[in-house]
Amino acid sequence: MQSDLSAARFSEKPPSSSALASRQRTRRSAFVGVSLIVFLAFLSTKLQGLRKTRFGGYPQQFLSSASTAVCPQVDALFPNRNADLWETTLQQTASSHFKARSIDLLAGAVQIPTESYDAMQPVGVDPRWDVFGEFHAYLARVFPLVHANLKLQKINTYGLWYEWTGLNSTLKPVLFTAHQDVVPVGPFTGGEWTHPPYSGYFDGHRVWGRGSADDKNGLIGILTAIETLLENGFTPTRTIVAAFGFDEEASGLEGAGELAKVLLGAYGQDGLAFIVDEGDGISKTFGTVVAYPCVAEKGYLDVVVEVTSPGGHSSVPPDHTASPGFALAFTVLTLVFADHRYSRRSPRPVRGQSVPRAARTLSRASVPFQTFQCLAQYGSTLPPAIKALIADSVNSDMALHTLEGILSKDKLYRSQIGTTQAVDVVSGGVKSNALPEEAHAVVNHRILAESSVSAVREHNVALLQPLAEKFNLSFNAFGVGVSQPGVPSSGNLTLRDLSDALEPAPVTPTNGEISAPYQVLSGSIKAAYNTRRAANNDNSTLIVAPSIMSGNTDTQFYWKLSPHIFRYGHGNSAGLGPEDILDGIHTVNESIDADDFVEIIRFYITLMLNADESSVL
Structure with a gap:
């Protein structure tokens, strides 16, 4: 991959000067079924006999030297031309001052209740939209360099389109997107919150409140990354675009639906190198740390x-x-x-x-099939019989059918296939x-x-x-x-x-010559993750496995802008129990780990710099 992704340095470990203190974290993504892990462990004993009676034994080569073509990986990708700037931002984001500032930025955003509801009247008619004007004033105040240096257009009053114009207009821009709105807080759930839902309270470990994990962490993370780069005098070569809708939780028609029209007019069909929106994050799955960028959407x-x-x-x-x-x-x-x-x-x-x-069946061409192949190849604690079954399903229809039956026992996995x-x-x-x-x-x-x-x-x-x-x-x-x-x-x-139907999203390429954006994203994910684990002498290896989004994001309106759309949030939460596994998203006690949020900012900085100097996008 090194030659394919020239103009950047690849390494298994980040430079020593970039080592940052951290704790290892785990997060459940759409593909991590806790109940299935227990079930698979039990089932592995049964399959030991099954493999002898029904399949005549699984190919042992899959267990000893699985082909990397099944789940190709790139090394961590660190900026080359922008190496000094990247090192500077690493030191900056590792400071206690930066962490405190980032917490304040997110907490302030959470304190503004930008709720969106189903069946709201149009902007300018329904007064419930007015709170977004207050949110815009907040962003202008806390991100002065962004608003002084980037072009900002407001679409349908509250949709935000920022453009950081690059020096080379022949390079395709990249788009980072998130949504300003949050789901309403249930009127009878106030007493169930550990801290008030719009307090933005920081307990020394986590920031609490509606929007802290969905999706103001993404919006504030993107703008903080840009503000940080501006503070350090960076001027992009490739244009960087940020677009923020305001009704994603209520279908997105007023926000991203209108933004998509002007973005398509400005950049043209397939005019963007890639798009990154909210989505799955990082989880420790079967003994291996896995990042799950969603490359498809139901x-x-x-x-x-x-x-x-x-x-x-x-x-x-x-x-x-x-x-x-x-x-x-x-x-x-x-x-x-x-x-x-x-x-x-x-x-x-x-x-x-x-x-x-x-x-009706698990397809070898499907994204979930790719995900399971990655788990079989790299999951260190996956039962051997299950690992062999997944590997054998590449060529055996009987193994594929059996695998489908096993996955169907768990409602989470069943919903994916x-x-x-x-x-x-x-x-x-x-x-x-x-x-x-x-x-x-x-x-x-x-x-x-x-x-x-x-x-x-x-x-x-x-x-x-x-x-x-x-x-x-x-x-x-x-x-x-x-x-x-x-x-x-x-x-x-x-x-x-009942309403407009939505076809399944086009699948983003993850293999071959047309998958360069996926490779750049994967390498940037690994680089951002490595910056935290190095200081802890954490030897865990992160792999990247493509996955599918069960819900729908604002990217449903952006299909014409790029064939490379990623729904990924770089969430890497710490020590959550099963009841808190999704950080309280769409329910009570929504919160985010503060160190996690800083790493999200670092991820955006890394990806922006890598994309800026890439010659393959």
């Missing part, structure tokens, strides 16, 4: 299932087959139990027609003595990258058409008449979208 589809039929007095009920409430109950049970994650079996074909595959569906809303009827004239359910789908919105819609149609026939209902699905009973129908079964 699609999204909400389907309304509606049943209607004539009502009446409950004292004279119709046959059950004519009751919309009864039909809906069967529909919901079918959705919940018959095929709830699309990856064990498909519904029975209707009238001899084939049913589309909606990511297939399209999921969840019945989230069910309603019907208005009075205990009146037959319901309408009943409906809302079903949420998270769509795997190998599937599509159309495949999931078709799957729903195939799954529910037998029910329409069973209950003698006319069936209309997504604006198309599917079936009409030969006799007068008892009612209607309708499927429709």
